[in-house]
Amino acid sequence: MTVVDDTTATTREGPRRPVTVVIADDNAVIRMGLRSLVESSPRLRVVGEAADGDEAVRVVRATLPDVVLLDVRMPRRDGVQVAAEVHCWSKVLMLTYAHSPEVVRAAVEAGASGYLVHGQFASHELEGTVLAVADGAFLLSSPAAAALRESWATVVPEPEVAPVPVRPDLGLSARQQEVMDHIAAGRTNGEIAATFYLSEKTVKNHVNHIFARLGVRSRAEAVSVWLGGS
Template sequence: MSTPVRILVADDHAVVRAGFAELLATQPDFAVVGTARDGAEAVRLSRELAPDVVLMDVRMPVMDGIEATRRLADSARVLILTTFDLDEYVFDALRAGASGFLLKDVTAERLFDAVRVVAEGEALLAPAITRRLISRFAGLRPATQAAPALAALTPRETQVLRLIAEGLSNPEIAARLTVTEETVKTHVSRVLGKLGLRDRTQAVVAAYESGLVVPGSRDLW
């Protein structure tokens, strides 16, 4: 990117908050514009500082990360910080508009890559990671009626949405369908546009919530 990625770090633990901020600041293409100790402060600072990416903890006082994500989803891309095994609210955060999630023990390189990928407008890292998370938490929820918007998709677009939910990347979808990667990109773009979704992570959520894909199922055809 021609200008540094502006980042806000939100976590109620001072050591964690400072650690992520200091680590991110080592990258020449990043600019840590602020830190927040709770969700309410994250919302306020985001509106003042206009970060490109917000690293958001889930469990925080005053306002949790889910509500903060919901309020910021239209103005900043949010990466959820989670311990994975403990935060059973991550699915809600993704539904609220988060672009993905990071484990709190993430390596430095994965953290840097995640921020860059999300800042460029893509979903976070390997879709398969997101799929496993969504599958786990979606399985705890009652099945919902298929979203009417899915009717707007062509059979091929529906097929592509299933494969996104399975966790396949664009090159992998292209190989599975025996088409070019550019064709896949076109289908993905149309799926997102027709369903009013921002990125692949939201597409995975939509696939599970609509009942198009059953959590844990490997039969996605």
């Protein structure tokens, strides 16, 4: 883990705190190249580096940079997992070779504010992108934007589920409604009694009260009224 003390840059407008950056990539050569690019700008300052996902979380927590330059494929914890944890502390700019639709979408959903693909942007564009992300912009390189559009285009919308109609109780008690459901299913008084651990006489009393309440004389009529209320 490498942590560097922050300093204050001087611009033509006077002293101004530079945008602080953490670089997280398991490739030491890439980290070195990114550090060189970042530190070539007086408006940016590298305050830490990390070579794997766990280390990235620790460095970001320790330095609280304005922007994290984050690779996707890293040991111990991948960049998407890291983004999900650190985006509440710092802006996350994915900087990686991976640009499959699934990865780009996952990174954005994890909280990334930008996504650049190595080899698809000019070196001088990195400064502007980092500064814009630090200011709250959401930026994607062309390959990342195309991948995200492809990801959205392949999402199949979930079918709408029709609301289940609520059957009116028709004046029946909760127990009578349960008995009526079993009558509608074709069960006999004996079967209903066994289900609810009641005597057949008690079930018969429920049935008689149901018939009276529904104004019917037979089970068939009761079922017709009951189902007709669905």
